[in-house]
Amino acid sequence: MNMKKEELLKEIETLLNNTPNDKTQINPNYLEYLEIEDLESIKRGLLERVGKLDKEDVEWLKEVIKL
Numbered sequence: 001m002n003m004k005k006e007e008l009l010k011e012i013e014t015l016l017n018n019t020p021n022d023k024t025q026i027n028p029n030y031l032e033y034l035e036i037e038d039l040e041s042i043k044r045g046l047l048e049r050v051g052k053l054d055k056e057d058v059e060w061l062k063e064v065i066k067l
Helices: 003-016 028-032 036-050 055-065
Strands: none
Touching: 003 028, 003 036
């Protein structure tokens, strides 16, 4: 499996779990069907949501995915 895809998947999961109590996981088998561009697009869309989070959640995300 492509390491870049795996890294993007982990970052997407982190963005989906935008609070420490969330536990969303994505099946890694989807990586067979998604291209890097797809994963990057998903990540960008989720990052846009970050602007709508409160300051505490944004700080947590920055720490986890090293924004």
